[in-house]
Amino acid sequence: MSVHTRGRLIEAAKKIFSEKGFYNAQISHIIDEAGVARGTFYLYFKSKEEIFREILKEVVEELRDRIRVIDLSRDPIDQVRENIERVLSLALEERELARIVLQRNCDPELFAITNEFFEEVCDLIRESLDKGITLGIIRPCDTEVVARGIMGALKEIIIGLLDREDVDVRKVAEEIIRFGTRGVWSE
Amino acid sequence: MSVHTRGRLIEAAKKIFSEKGFYNAQISHIIDEAGVARGTFYLYFKSKEEIFREILKEVVEELRDRIRVIDLSRDPIDQVRENIERVLSLALEERELARIVLQRNCDPELFAITNEFFEEVCDLIRESLDKGITLGIIRPCDTEVVARGIMGALKEIIIGLLDREDVDVRKVAEEIIRFGTRGVWSE
Amino acid sequence: MSVHTRGRLIEAAKKIFSEKGFYNAQISHIIDEAGVARGTFYLYFKSKEEIFREILKEVVEELRDRIRVIDLSRDPIDQVRENIERVLSLALEERELARIVLQRNCDPELFAITNEFFEEVCDLIRESLDKGITLGIIRPCDTEVVARGIMGALKEIIIGLLDREDVDVRKVAEEIIRFGTRGVWSE
Amino acid sequence: MSVHTRGRLIEAAKKIFSEKGFYNAQISHIIDEAGVARGTFYLYFKSKEEIFREILKEVVEELRDRIRVIDLSRDPIDQVRENIERVLSLALEERELARIVLQRNCDPELFAITNEFFEEVCDLIRESLDKGITLGIIRPCDTEVVARGIMGALKEIIIGLLDREDVDVRKVAEEIIRFGTRGVWSE
DNA sequence: AATGAATGAGTGTTCATTCAT
DNA sequence: TATGAATGAACACTCATTCAT
Numbered sequence: 207m208s209v210h211t212r213g214r215l216i217e218a219a220k221k222i223f224s225e226k227g228f229y230n231a232q233i234s235h236i237i238d239e240a241g242v243a244r245g246t247f248y249l250y251f252k253s254k255e256e257i258f259r260e261i262l263k264e265v266v267e268e269l270r271d272r273i274r275v276i277d278l279s280r281d282p283i284d285q286v287r288e289n290i291e292r293v294l295s296l297a298l299e300e301r302e303l304a305r306i307v308l309q310r311n312c313d314p315e316l317f318a319i320t321n322e323f324f325e326e327v328c329d330l331i332r333e334s335l336d337k338g339i340t341l342g343i344i345r346p347c348d349t350e351v352v353a354r355g356i357m358g359a360l361k362e363i364i365i366g367l368l369d370r371e372d373v374d375v376r377k378v379a380e381e382i383i384r385f386g387t388r389g390v391w392s393e
Numbered sequence: 394m395s396v397h398t399r400g401r402l403i404e405a406a407k408k409i410f411s412e413k414g415f416y417n418a419q420i421s422h423i424i425d426e427a428g429v430a431r432g433t434f435y436l437y438f439k440s441k442e443e444i445f446r447e448i449l450k451e452v453v454e455e456l457r458d459r460i461r462v463i464d465l466s467r468d469p470i471d472q473v474r475e476n477i478e479r480v481l482s483l484a485l486e487e488r489e490l491a492r493i494v495l496q497r498n499c500d501p502e503l504f505a506i507t508n509e510f511f512e513e514v515c516d517l518i519r520e521s522l523d524k525g526i527t528l529g530i531i532r533p534c535d536t537e538v539v540a541r542g543i544m545g546a547l548k549e550i551i552i553g554l555l556d557r558e559d560v561d562v563r564k565v566a567e568e569i570i571r572f573g574t575r576g577v578w579s580e
Numbered sequence: 581m582s583v584h585t586r587g588r589l590i591e592a593a594k595k596i597f598s599e600k601g602f603y604n605a606q607i608s609h610i611i612d613e614a615g616v617a618r619g620t621f622y623l624y625f626k627s628k629e630e631i632f633r634e635i636l637k638e639v640v641e642e643l644r645d646r647i648r649v650i651d652l653s654r655d656p657i658d659q660v661r662e663n664i665e666r667v668l669s670l671a672l673e674e675r676e677l678a679r680i681v682l683q684r685n686c687d688p689e690l691f692a693i694t695n696e697f698f699e700e701v702c703d704l705i706r707e708s709l710d711k712g713i714t715l716g717i718i719r720p721c722d723t724e725v726v727a728r729g730i731m732g733a734l735k736e737i738i739i740g741l742l743d744r745e746d747v748d749v750r751k752v753a754e755e756i757i758r759f760g761t762r763g764v765w766s767e
Numbered sequence: 768m769s770v771h772t773r774g775r776l777i778e779a780a781k782k783i784f785s786e787k788g789f790y791n792a793q794i795s796h797i798i799d800e801a802g803v804a805r806g807t808f809y810l811y812f813k814s815k816e817e818i819f820r821e822i823l824k825e826v827v828e829e830l831r832d833r834i835r836v837i838d839l840s841r842d843p844i845d846q847v848r849e850n851i852e853r854v855l856s857l858a859l860e861e862r863e864l865a866r867i868v869l870q871r872n873c874d875p876e877l878f879a880i881t882n883e884f885f886e887e888v889c890d891l892i893r894e895s896l897d898k899g900i901t902l903g904i905i906r907p908c909d910t911e912v913v914a915r916g917i918m919g920a921l922k923e924i925i926i927g928l929l930d931r932e933d934v935d936v937r938k939v940a941e942e943i944i945r946f947g948t949r950g951v952w953s954e
Numbered sequence: 955a956a957t958g959a960a961t962g963a964g965t966g967t968t969c970a971t972t973c974a975t
Numbered sequence: 976t977a978t979g980a981a982t983g984a985a986c987a988c989t990c991a992t993t994c995a996t
Contacts, residue, residue, distance in 0.1 A: 208959065229416035233987065243961045248988065335577060345579040351550055351568045352577060358549020359542035366541040381538045389576035390522060390539060392532040395976070420970060430978040432973080441970065582980065603790035607966060617982045622967065709951060719953040722942045725924055729946055732923020733916035740915040755912045763950035764896060764913060766906040769955065794991060804957040806994080815991065961993075972982070 212250045214240040216264075219257050224302035227309060228258055228316065259319065265303045266323045272296055273327065276334055282343070283383065286334075290360070290379040297364045298373055308365050328353050356386055399437045401427040403451075406444050411489035414496060415445055415503060446506060452490045453510045459483055460514065463521055469530065470570065477547070477566040484551045485560055495552050515540050543573055586624045588614040590638075593631050598676035601683060602632055602690065633693065639677045640697045646670055647701065650708055656717070657757060660708075664734070664753040671738045672747055682739055702727050730760055773811045775801040777825075780818050785863035788870060789819055789877060820880060826864045827884040833857055834888065837895055843904065844944065851921070851940040858925045859934055869926050889914050917947055 218239035222231045233254060237247050251257040272292035276285045297304040307320055332353035338344030363382060367373050405426035409418045420441060424434050438444040459479035463472045484491040494507055519540035525531030550569060554560050592613035596605045607628055611621050625631040646666035650659045671678040681694055706727035712718030737756060741747050779800035783792045794815060798808050812818040833853035837846045858865040868881055893914035899905030924943060928934050 211959080232985090244988085245962065245990080246960055248990095249959070252988095254987070338577070338579075343579055344577050345575075347571065347577065348564070348568045351553070351565060352572050354549045354553040355546035355569065355572055356577075358545040358547070358552075360545070362541045362545020362548065363538055365545075366538070377535070378538060381535045382542065384534065385539050385542050385576065387576040387578040388532070389572065389574040390525070390531050390534065390543075391574040392525075392530055398976085419968095431971090431980090432978055433976080435971070436976070439971095585980080606964090618967085619969080619983065620981055622969095623980070626967095628966070712951070712953075717953055718951050719949070721945065721951065722938070725927070725939060725942045726946050726951060728923045728927040729920035729943065730951075732919040732921070732926075734919070736915045736919020736922065737912055739919075740912070751909070752912060755909045756916065758908065759913050759916050759950065761950040761952040762906070763946065763948040764899070764905050764908065764917075765948040766899075766904055772955080793989095805959090805992090806957055807955080809992070810955070957994105957996080959993105959995095961991100963989105963991100965989085966987095968984105968986085970982100970984100972980105973978105974980095975978080 207250070211240075211242060211246060214242060215247060215250055215257065216261065218242075220261055220300075220302045220306065223258060223261065224305040228254075255316065258316065261303070261306065262319045265300070265307050266319060268296060269293065269307075269323065270326075273330070275330070282334075282338070283387070287379050287383055290382055291375050293360070294364065294367070294373075294375045294379060298367065298375065301368050304364060304368055308361055324357065328357050331356050359385070394437070398427075398429060398433060401429060402434060402437055402444065403448065405429075407448055407487075407489045407493065410445060410448065411492040415441075442503065445503065448490070448493065449506045452487070452494050453506060455483060456480065456494075456510065457513075460517070462517070463524075465528075469521075469525070470574070474566050474570055477569055478562050480547070481551065481554070481560075481562045481566060485554065485562070488555050491551060491555055495548055511544065515544050518543050546572070581624070585614075585616060585620060588616060589621060589624055589631065590635065592616075594635055594674075594676045594680065597632060597635065598679040602628075629690065632690065635677070635680065636693045639674075639681050640693060642670060643667065643681075643697065644700075647704070649704070650711075656708075656712070657761070661753050661757055664756055665749050667734070668738065668741070668747075668749045668753060672741065672749065675742050678738060678742055682735055698731065702731050705730050733759070768811070772801075772803060772807060775803060776808060776811055776818065777822065779803075781822055781861075781863045781867065784819060784822065785866040789815075816877065819877065822864070822867065823880045826861070826868050827880060829857060830854065830868075830884065831887075834891070836891070837898075843895075843899070844948070848940055848944055851943055852936050854921070855925065855928070855934075855936045855940060859928065859936070862929050865925060865929055869922055885918065889918050892917050920946070 215236065218236045219231075222235045222239055225231075226235070231254070233244065233247055236257075237244055240247075247257075251260065272295075273289050274285070276282045332349045335344050335347070335349040335353060339346055339349070360382065363378070367378065402423065405423045406418075409422045409426055412418075413422070418441070420431070420434060423444075424431055427434075434444075438447065459482075460476050461472070463469045519536045522531050522534070522536040522540060526533055526536070547569065550565070554565065589610065592610045593605075596609045596613055599605075600609070605628070607618065607621055610631075611618055614621075621631075625634065646669075647663050648659070650656045706723045709718050709721070709723040709727060713720055713723070734756065737752070741752065776797065779797045780792075783796045783800055786792075787796070792815070794805070794808055797818075798805055801808075808818075812821065833856075834850050835846070837843045893910045896905050896908070896910040896914060900907050900910070921943065924939070928939065
């Protein structure tokens with residue numbers, strides 16, 4: 207098994223899936239993009255579904271790595287900022303992956319992987335909020351609702367960035383944090 | 394042309410599309426659900442795509458109706474609250490539709506309709522923010538980013554509500570507004 | 581569902597399967613022979629396997645009908661002769677079917693149907709022999725072995741007839757019976 | 768060319784072909800069984816068909832060796848018995864081979880080898896019968912039909928033995944001869 | 955002599971769409 | 976207006992075979 211060929215296939219699949227989505231992506235597209243024969247594809251992946259799963263898993267793993275639990279030894283806002291910056295950077299480095307992950311497709315099985323991940327993120331945010339409320343840093347609120355809101359905001363903002371060339375990660379992260387912490391209200 | 398038959402097909406399609414998404418939905422599913430013959434479907438809709446488009450258009454229309462431009466004669470926050478409540482109500486009355494609209498599928502053509510709509514909403518929010526900044530009500534910020542954030546938050550919160558039975562629209566709307574205006578920061 | 585089309589497909593499949601066997605038979609061959617479109621095939625049969633099964637079942641049923649248990653009110657040899665004549669006639673009327681049934685293919689599942697049937701026939705012969713021995717009509721022997729021998733003889737003889745045009749069923753049946761009852765030994 | 772490797776491949780192929788038949792047997796199965804690389808297979812055999820042919824040829828050769836023409840210097844029945852015993856022994860020593868040879872597959876080309884052989888055997892039997900009739904040992908009969916019957920009986924009986932562990936070759940051979948010469952009729 | 959990665963023709967199956975009744 | 980049998984383009988996947996190392 208050649209790691210090289212596998213890599214080519216993964217890269218090709220990322221591109222095709224992000225351009226066309228799962229259902230419109232064809233094996234032909236992927237192998238043409240990879241410059242590889244039909245049979246070769248099935249040497250490395252059992253099915254179209256499998257390579258898709260594989261890609262999703264990789265991104266989720268990478269994303270998980272970039273999101274770190276906030277500890278109380280340092281300024282929590284700094285840590286949130288760092289998390290956001292790391293996630294934004296990944297999304298911008300690997301725009302194709304980002305597109306794939308942020309697409310909601312319908313097949314429930316296929317998206318279990320990302321959905322699970324997003325649920326995890328949501329839980330993490332909620333727990334952080336709850337902890338913040340106890341500590342008096344965060345104002346009391348329905349953390350269930352707010353956590354989803356924060357995640358949704360992040361996702362949509364990232365989608366918006368994917369087509370831009372000149373993104374200042376720091377600035378955007380700062381903007382997100384300000385919006386999240388103080389809202390849009392003046393004063 | 395029987396309005397009745399057309400209606401049955403639309404209702405069936407809403408259900409099927411929301412359950413299975415566009416690609417996994419089959420004409421067979423829709424006509425079985427509607428209790429109508431295969432050929433009958435094509436008397437009313439040119440293609441699977443067309444009925445999907447039709448449904449999307451209807452929702453978008455309905456949504457557009459529920460979102461009203463803020464005027465300065467009344468408390469803008471009240472007007473935002475009313476907009477949010479109306480949208481939430483629609484989503485909860487027609488959960489199937491909501492699911493369809495909030496699913497991002499990949500075929501760029503198919504989702505032009507909803508995407509366009511969401512872009513409109515985004516623009517509306519941005520303009521409102523810009524106006525608010527001029528008036529000194531809203532703090533200066535990158536309205537491009539913040540507008541997307543607000544929309545994303547709304548979308549994700551709605552998705553989160555779709556599986557719940559006991560939703561208090563007022564409370565959730567209030568929570569959203571508080572989050573949007575003042576963020577999560579205490580004090 | 582048109583009985584006509586289904587019939588055309590069955591007839592075509594019989595021909596193709598008997599000419600090429602299960603594995604070399606292609607759906608294309610069958611639908612070309614039937615003068616029907618690809619999709620039509622799958623309207624009537626779930627798979628290539630299913631139509632094959634269907635055909636086998638039909639023959640086995642027909643064969644079962646033609647083999648009747650010997651009763652003691654009449655000359656048993658006459659009854660055996662009639663059984664053999666009926667089976668030979670079927671084989672000669674439906675040579676394609678005969679070829680299919682008498683082909684031993686390897687897929688164990690696919691041939692369970694005919695194998696079961698042949699086991700039944702074998703059991704029937706053995707039981708008849710056992711009864712005959714008790715009655716003193718049949719000489720004592722290892723009925724297990726002899727029953728298989730009789731069935732094998734029948735099968736092979738039928739195979740030999742399938743390519744001939746001018747078969748006198750009566751004569752052949754008589755020959756089989758004489759061979760089975762008295763062997764080849766002179767006197 | 769290593770005789771060892773070739774041998775391993777032949778043995779593996781015998782096993783796989785007898786278990787799965789020609790069409791369901793895959794090169795992968797054979798090389799896995801033989802513990803040999805893919806390319807190695809094609810060093811020794813031009814194709815899947817060739818190794819199958821090779822195996823068939825070997826068996827047919829071996830079988831031919833075991834069947835000897837009856838000469839009139841000794842009791843012909845003894846010679847027939849010896850022939851049968853030798854064939855039975857081979858079948859029981861090499862059950863896999865026996866299964867392969869006795870399976871009728873459909874591809875006409877592939878089975879030409881065994882079919883030819885069986886035709887030869889048939890001819891041999893018929894000639895022996897004809898000779899016997901002239902000598903007055905065998906009763907007059909349609910030797911064409913009877914010869915096929917004898918061969919079919921033998922084949923089917925052998926198939927029946929392949930799954931048994933405790934076969935007494937002498938006894939079975941005796942049973943076959945008695946059945947062939949005197950039939951099942953008492954007295 | 956042996957390897958195993960790569961190949962690509964071949965085939966069963968699906969499903970949106972058409973059209974004669 | 977409604978039916979449902981028929982269509983056929985499209986596609987995922989298989990597996991015998993090749994060839995560079």
